[in-house]
Amino acid sequence: MRTQYVSTIPLDGPRLAKDLEQSSTFRYSEAYSNYLIGGPWKSAVLWSAGGDSGDGLLTNYAYDQEFAFTEYGKQLPYLQELITTVADLSRLNFVRLAVFSKSVIVPHRDFLELGEIPDDARSAHRLHIPLVTNDECFFSEDNTVYRMRTGEVWYFDAAQVHSVASFSSEPRIHLIFDFVERPGAGPLVTLDDRREEGGGIPADRTVRRAPLPDADRTNLLRLADVLTMDNFGEIFSIVVKTHFRYDGGEQFAWDTMTAIARGSKDPAVLEHTLELRQYFTLERSE
Incomplete structure (x- = not known):
């Protein structure tokens, strides 16, 4: 599914702040920090196979187990509510709370290492919701540079060459969802006001360089x-x-x-x- 803006959801500031304060006590994984120059890129797994917080490497989970909230996800009631409200849980493989600042991620493609996981269990689609961000945080896909704003929901084509940059020391915090492919299934998100698929990256989110x-x-x-x-x-x-x-x-x-x-x-x-x-x-x- 191509990268595209889907919708904007209102975030409850006080409840989000409380969850993020609680998340500061978590032991974050630095898996995939070899993709960074600067860094690190840190993540806490909130939903996974077997409800296992694990080590953050997507290849290291038992995909034959039931997917559920992890010990970290269970400590974040507002983010639990947000996840269950937005996502089709029947197709949801992982949700990670990802923190990143003052670094760049080298241009890369995701999912390349998941080839040995069965098709009906392998992550194939990605969704981002920025919880905390700023104007010095950027994404790029091929030669298009753009921003995701706080509270926006984005389909993200992680199979295309993409990169990320933060020129700020302030943390950028995203919820990152991974979904399994399910032919004939409905949309990945359950939002009533979502845009039609194929909308792409809006012009007002694109950075003119x-x-x-x-x-x-x-x-x-x-x-x-x-x-x-x-x-x-x-x-x-x-x-x-x-x-x-x-x-x-x-x-x-x-x-x-x-x-x-x-x-x-x-x-x-x-x-x-x-x-x-x-x-x-x-x-x-x-």
Whole structure:
């Protein structure tokens, strides 16, 4: 299902604040933080197979068990209510409370590592509801950069190459829902005022970026002169951040990082870059 804005729901500020205060006592997983430069990306599993909070890695759950709220989900009455009101529970695999700030996530595709899970149990659709966010938090899909606003409900096409950035030290907190595919089933959400499927990313959520100046592109490529395995993350972060501020064209981040790596004096850097690109965008096993 393509990325699209679905609806906006009113959030109860005091009840949400109480739940988020309680969630600060949780032991968050840092699973998938290898996708970040900066970070970490932390999550607490609120709904899962067997009601197991687990380690946060989606491959490490017993999918043959009944799905239910975890010990963490049971401590958050307002978020429980929100989840059960919004989602089709018969298709719901996971709900995670995800916290992220002052970092970038490398362009990647999700669900690649779930191939061994049976079709009728494997997560195939994703939904986001931002609970706390700010204007310095961005998503991108291919070459489109956009924002999700607080209380908005979004279908999110995690199978497409996407990235996320936070330029703020303030935490961005989302509810992330994963659903199983069910041919012929109804909508994933039960909202009466949801938009028709296929609406896409609204123009007023899209970030208009100036084209990347030629001089800046040239300067990025000159980073090859200093790129080593020791500073690989820092330089890749510069490239990804540039993607969110300027329009460098399709596949800008990976193409640019690959070009920089080709110019590095250390041949291990290019090999590492190509391996990462394969892992994050083409084929992956956990």
